[in-house]
Amino acid sequence: TIKDADKISITLQNEFKFTQNYLILERHRLENKFNFTFEINDNVDTSVTIPRMLIFTFAENAVKHGLFHKESQGFLVIKGFQDAKEIVIVIEDNGIGRKNARKIKSTGTGIGLVTIEKIIDYFNKNSKNHITYSLYDKERETGLKVVITIST
Secondary structure (H helix, E strand, C coil), X not given: CCCCCCCCEEEXXXXXXXXXXXXXXXXXXXXXXXXXEEEECCCCCCCCEEECCHXXXXXXXXXXXXXXXXXXXXXXXXXXXXXXXXXXXXXEECCCHHHHHHHCCCCCCCHHHHHHHHHHHHHHHHCCCEEEEEEEECCCCCCEEEEEEEEC
C-alpha cells in the first residue's frame, strides 16, 4: 500500500496482486470463513492502467458487508476477460446481499463507493481508457455481482 500510495493508477496486474494479498489476509483473519478464486483469461492485457484500489474496494466491501456476516461458507470470485474493445472484470460473492446488510445495519459509511465514483470520473477525464461499473443484486441466491468495464 505504501509503495503505491503516491500513485493514482496502477497496472491491472498489480491491482490483482494487491487484492489477492488482501483476500489472503482476510480469509486467515476470519478463520477460512470464505474462499476466493481469480479466473483471469490469458488474453487479458494486465498491463492496462486502472485507478488504484478499484477492484480492491469492491472485494473489501464483499468481505466486510457480505461474507463476514454469512453463517455458511462464503465465496468470492474475480473473473476477467477481454475482447477487441474492452476488458471486463466481474467480482461476485455469495454473501448476505445488500438488502440483508441494510437490515443488520452493515452498510458502512458509503464513502467507498462515492470515492470510487469520483476517482473513476477523474480517471475517465484524464485517460485514454474509459471505466464504468454496475452493481447487481443476485435474485436466485444472496450476494452481489459487480461488473467493471474498461474500454481500451
